[in-house]
Amino acid sequence: MTETNPCLQYFGTAIEPRSFDQWLEDIAAIRGANRRRHLSGHHNLHSLYLLQRDASVAEFYRRCDDCYIDGMPVRLILAGFGESTAGAQRFSLMDHFPQLLAHAQAQGWRVFYLGSSETVAERARALVSERYPRLQFAVHHGYARDHGPVVAQINAMQPDLLLVGMGMPTQERWLLHHLDQLEVGCATQAGATLDYFTGAQAQPPRWMSRAGLAWLYRLACDPLRLWRRYLLEPWALLRPTLRQWYRHRSPGRT
Numbered sequence: 001m002t003e004t005n006p007c008l009q010y011f012g013t014a015i016e017p018r019s020f021d022q023w024l025e026d027i028a029a030i031r032g033a034n035r036r037r038h039l040s041g042h043h044n045l046h047s048l049y050l051l052q053r054d055a056s057v058a059e060f061y062r063r064c065d066d067c068y069i070d071g072m073p074v075r076l077i078l079a080g081f082g083e084s085t086a087g088a089q090r091f092s093l094m095d096h097f098p099q100l101l102a103h104a105q106a107q108g109w110r111v112f113y114l115g116s117s118e119t120v121a122e123r124a125r126a127l128v129s130e131r132y133p134r135l136q137f138a139v140h141h142g143y144a145r146d147h148g149p150v151v152a153q154i155n156a157m158q159p160d161l162l163l164v165g166m167g168m169p170t171q172e173r174w175l176l177h178h179l180d181q182l183e184v185g186c187a188t189q190a191g192a193t194l195d196y197f198t199g200a201q202a203q204p205p206r207w208m209s210r211a212g213l214a215w216l217y218r219l220a221c222d223p224l225r226l227w228r229r230y231l232l233e234p235w236a237l238l239r240p241t242l243r244q245w246y247r248h249r250s251p252g253r254t
Contacts, residue, residue, distance in 0.1 A: 115165030
């Protein structure tokens with residue numbers, strides 16, 4: 001995709017459709033090249049909705065060095081723009097967090113997770129220590145009032161991968177504000193990954209995630225919090241999606 005492609009304008013950054021394994025390979029390449037502060041993003045319908053309405057989210061995606069697909073509808077939108085998604089998958093850290101930790105342990109990566117409540121963070125620390133005893137893993141809850149000590153703790157570890165799970169758009173704003181201060185290899189959004197990993201939130205069955213129906217399970221479990229996100233926000237995206245699709249099909253128009 002080029003910078004004049006309406007699809008790029010709509011998503012705010014160039015999406016690189018990849019599999020989870022390919023994403024891990026990219027992180028390994030960043031680590032091998034000793035690159036610092038690489039920002040990896042992802043897109044689902046909620047992020048596309050916020051991108052249209054929140055200047056900080058738009059700035060976050062402009063800052064991203066790469067972006068993968070976290071949502072079946074996003075893959076379908078890309079296909080509608082004529083972008084190839086062959087060989088790629090939509091994936092979320094929520095579904096692949098155990099595999100990520102196992103891979104990080106095998107490769108000797110240092111992983112820092114920032115987010116969730118103090119209770120969840122402590123539970124995650126214990127679970128990771130038990131299940132991945134050789135993994136260099138640190139975690140800090142996401143409710144610190146003074147983030148200076150948190151940044152110092154991250155920099156003392158110099159993680160190969162920093163996961164920030166504070167929910168959208170808080171995690172994007174945190175990364176925008178602090179990224180230039182961080183000694184990290186790759187940083188990315190993590191949402192409620194730690195809550196699902198520890199069982200603080202019920203995780204959708206794998207078959208529902210593979211079928212792109214995880215949203216339905218989450219809506220059923222937490223309707224008061226999520227009904228707007230899953231039932232109203234997609235309709236708000238219809239107009240900008242069609243507008244960009246029309247521009248894509250009519251490149252001579254402004």
